[in-house]
Amino acid sequence: xxxxxxxxxxxxxxxxxxxxxxxxxxxxxxxxxxxxxxxxxxxxxxxxxxxxxxxxxxxxxxxxxxxxxxxxxxxxxxxxxxxxxxxxxxxxxxxxxxxxxxxxxx
Numbered sequence: 001x002x003x004x005x006x007x008x009x010x011x012x013x014x015x016x017x018x019x020x021x022x023x024x025x026x027x028x029x030x031x032x033x034x035x036x037x038x039x040x041x042x043x044x045x046x047x048x049x050x051x052x053x054x055x056x057x058x059x060x061x062x063x064x065x066x067x068x069x070x071x072x073x074x075x076x077x078x079x080x081x082x083x084x085x086x087x088x089x090x091x092x093x094x095x096x097x098x099x100x101x102x103x104x105x106x
Contacts, residue, residue, distance in 0.1 A: 008088070011088040012085070012088040012089060014088075015081065015084045015085035015087075015088040015089075016085060018081045018084065018085075019078070019081040019082060019084075019085050022074065022077045022078045022081045023078060025074055025077070026071070026074040026075065026077075026078055029067065029070045029071045029074045030071055030074075032067045032070070033064065033067040033068055033070075033071050036060065036063045036064040036066075036067045037064055039060050039063065039064075040057070040060040040061055040063075040064050042060075043056045043057045043059075043060040044057055044060075
């Protein structure tokens with residue numbers, strides 16, 4: 001009994017840590033995306049004014065897309081960690097009965 005309780009507590013502790021770390025990572029990733037968006041705007045402005053070449057614009061776009069992809073990955077990790085935390089705490093959920101959905105015909 002005590003072993004099971006300790007194992008359950010460890011699962012909750014691990015899930016809490018993973019969730020907190022994922023949230024911190026998302027904050028950093030969101031800041032990087034914000035900075036990359038500002039860099040893209042500056043590169044476009046320099047290009048439009050003739051002070052920069054289009055290669056800088058495409059490089060900035062690439063950096064922004066990479067950071068936005070990392071942000072989406074971070075959001076997925078947070079959701080996954082939240083589910084793991086919920087499960088570790090003994091939460092349950094029900095699967096929706098998709099057969100109960102009726103469609104109206106026309």
